Amino acid sequence: MKQLKKWMLGATTAACAMYAAGSAQAVEIEYWQYFFEPRVKAMETLIENFEKANPDITVKMTHFPYADYRTKVAAAIPAGQGPDVVQLFYGWLNDYVNAQLIQPLPNDVFPPAEIEAEFFPMVQAMKRGDQYMALPTAVRSLALFYNKRLFDKAGIDGPPKTLDELVETAKKLTQTDGAGNLSTVGITTGMNAQDHHWFREVLVRQFGGDPYMDNYKKVNYNTEAGKAALKYYSDLEFTHKVTAAGFMDEPQAAFKAGRAGMHIDGSFRIGALNKVRGLKWGVAELPAAADGTQSNYSSYWVNGITSKATGEKYDAAVKFMKYVTSDEAMQVWLDTVGELPAKPSAAMTDANANHEVYGPFIKGLGYAKTTIFANESGQRQALMDMVGRMRLESQSAEDSLAQAAGEEQKILDDYYN
Amino acid sequence: MGLLAIPIVFYVVVRFYPTANAILLSFQEWNLLGSRSWAGFDNYVKLFSDPTFWKVFANTFLYLILGTPTSLLLAFVIAFHLDKLRFMHGTIRALYFLPFMTSAVAMAWVWRWFYQPVPIGVFNNALATFGIPQIPFLNSTTYALPSILAPAIWQVSASRSSSSWQACVPFRKPIMRQLALMASPHGKP
Structure with missing residues (x-):
């Protein structure tokens, strides 16, 4: 016992001395x-x-x-x-x-x-x-990732340049199994991932709208432009059936697994995708609107x-x-x-x-907008619910858009007032 | 006396204090970052005037109404038959009580995977091999409630059949005879 006490005392003293020396140096x-x-x-x-x-x-x-x-x-x-x-x-x-x-x-x-x-x-x-x-x-910023193998297999020579081309390309890439289920999606979908940014700052603007007013304090997408943007976005899943929410759990997981032809994501995904063996992928600028309008979110x-x-x-x-x-x-x-x-x-x-991967993102930065969020997760949830109501309760695009705009406005009002 | 102090401290720190604090917080406004301020009944007014709250409330009620009797019934039936079973008695009992030992979080993840759409979900992949279109187990207002009830009933049944069986050792023969009598289509146990 005495031995142990002595040893412990010694050890503590030594530790204290080391600590003191260490803190004096660094x-x-x-x-x-x-x-x-x-x-x-x-x-x-x-x-x-x-x-x-x-x-x-x-x-x-x-x-x-x-x-x-x-x-x-x-x-x-x-x-x-x-x-x-x-x-x-x-x-x-x-x-x-x-x-x-x-x-x-x-x-x-x-x-x-x-x-x-x-x-x-x-x-x-x-x-x-x-x-x-x-x-x-x-x-x-955002860009369109695409799977080069799936593009080759479908005989498509390059990524879509416009929104209309995106729909046609997605249709060619989509595959179903014997039971009629999607086994490969043309493009991933999910407001929970980056799509809520694509909707707000890109699609709404490309259909002629301005998603917010008054320095992002007022929601402004419950308009004809917003309706057209939501119709375009939700048609991919509900009308053209080139995608499904929750497919392979997460959009990026589907793309990594080679089960998605296209995927909109941020430049931060590059590092992770570089590590996926056997996946041949490319990057393109987000498709432009029919009139050539380009937008991006940074x-x-x-x-x-x-x-x-x-x-x-x-x-x-x-x-x-x-x-x-x-x-x-x-x-x-x-x-x-x-x-x-x-x-x-x-x-x-x-x-x-001119870099083949960074290039499209850098060009996107040139015309990107930065949303000023009051509560990013709450505002994202409003858009997730918007599409969710259409999927689960067959709510019309008009009603769901109006409700989402109301919910998001409430978040902004609560924050700024 | 000294031994009792440990559970008392544990309950005070882990159960009573957080519960009391949560009740207090329900009358306050706080964003996790700033300081707390009194809000009166504002939070409750907000809660009760939110249609989502009432929908969730109704769903939870339905979940209990369906889940409790089903799991009780299943627990008794399974416990009864497990007790009678002689073939690999111990192994099959152990297998059956496994979900009771598994953490609910781990189980929820595994079942979530079972329910996923093609190409990863186990159930839907099985359906697809027979050419049957997939079922949106979790992504549908019709199927979601029964889908989440199934694993819950499974786990609760396992725990109930073990605990109810242990608790009623002196009565279990007569009780089971009565139950079996009522359940048996021929009127004989």
């Missing part, structure tokens, strides 16, 4: 993001590079499933726990600022004039007063310094922020995740714009 900051494998990999590379250049700083990354992410951040920071640098979706900024979870970036290291000259204009939504609250490493995740970071941790966090928003970090992010650099100078290079 400052450790914590970084949080949600789990998405390519993003975690990219961040690991960035941290490694950063630590090499700053041997006195270590960065500890923690990641959570997307579903728990916001709750954990909201619970941890006010309790003085959790990250010093945190990743958040651009649409969450108001919540984070109001709850004082993040603090402004210092103007001497991140001069607003420089940010405005260098970053894509959509990043200006991150400014509060005369300071930036957060900055992205990368931005994303979005981004940002990093910010939390209110928890003070003293030497704050200084380390600023250094880390500077690095993850550098051109070098943007290139790492592009190579690993497939998300596009947040600065036109880095994104719009000839090599990138």
